Amino acid sequence: MSxxxxxxxxxxxxxxxxxxxIDPQTAKVGAGALLPAIVAGMGRSATGGAATSxxxxxxxxxxxxxxxxxxxxMLDAVLGQSPTxxxxxxxxLGTIFxxxxxxxxxxxxxxxxTGIDEAILKKMLPILAMAAAGYMAxxxxxxxxxxxxxxxxxxxxxxxxxxxxxx
Numbered sequence: 144m145s146x147x148x149x150x151x152x153x154x155x156x157x158x159x160x161x162x163x164x165i166d167p168q169t170a171k172v173g174a175g176a177l178l179p180a181i182v183a184g185m186g187r188s189a190t191g192g193a194a195t196s197x198x199x200x201x202x203x204x205x206x207x208x209x210x211x212x213x214x215x216x217m218l219d220a221v222l223g224q225s226p227t228x229x230x231x232x233x234x235x236l237g238t239i240f241x242x243x244x245x246x247x248x249x250x251x252x253x254x255x256x257t258g259i260d261e262a263i264l265k266k267m268l269p270i271l272a273m274a275a276a277g278y279m280a281x282x283x284x285x286x287x288x289x290x291x292x293x294x295x296x297x298x299x300x301x302x303x304x305x306x307x308x309x310x
Contacts, residue, residue: 145177146182146275155274163266169259173267176183176253181272184239218277221270231267235276 148158151171160170217259223225236246248269 147171147178148277149278150174150271152293153218153274153278154222155271156220159267159270160275162226162270165263169263170267171265172257173253173259174252174271176257176259177249177264177268177271178275180253181236181239181268181275184236185275187215188239195284204292212217217273218281221274221277225271227285229266229269229271231272232271232273232276235272236269254274 151174156170156174157167159174160167163170165173217231220231237243240246240249247265250261250264250268251260252266
């Protein structure tokens with residue numbers, strides 16, 4: 144099952160659609176187009192995007208942004224009734240993309256491909272980053288990621304990246 148399917152089944156797509164004032168199908172299309180860039184960025188961060196002195200093998204900055212940003216609680220924030228506090232999502236995007244220009248570029252490319260308004264996609268990016276990271280953190284918590292310094296989180300990220308590359 145893809146990350147997009149997992150997020151849809153968990154209610155993220157409908158919650159995000161309601162928050163952004165768009166229909167669920169538009170949210171699903173946007174999420175499906177944005178998630179590969181988010182997961183690829185997470186994969187780059189986990190496989191060498193950080194200095195070699197990182198004891199987590201490149202995962203340190205990403206694990207810090209995810210686990211320090213509330214871990215699985217980020218998914219709960221996306222699914223909650225209140226507007227999603229997107230600062231944590233923006234922090235994750237900053238870690239995986241390096242700059243706001245890259246995030247804007249991703250939104251622009253996806254807008255050109257899907258016809259979805261770029262402004263909507265820019266708002267969608269941090270929400271999706273939080274949902275994906277929160278989903279991974281919730282699953283990693285069962286494997287003791289917080290005690291292992293992100294090891295289980297890295298394993299989940301690796302399986303998601305591998306799954307996306309083989310589709």
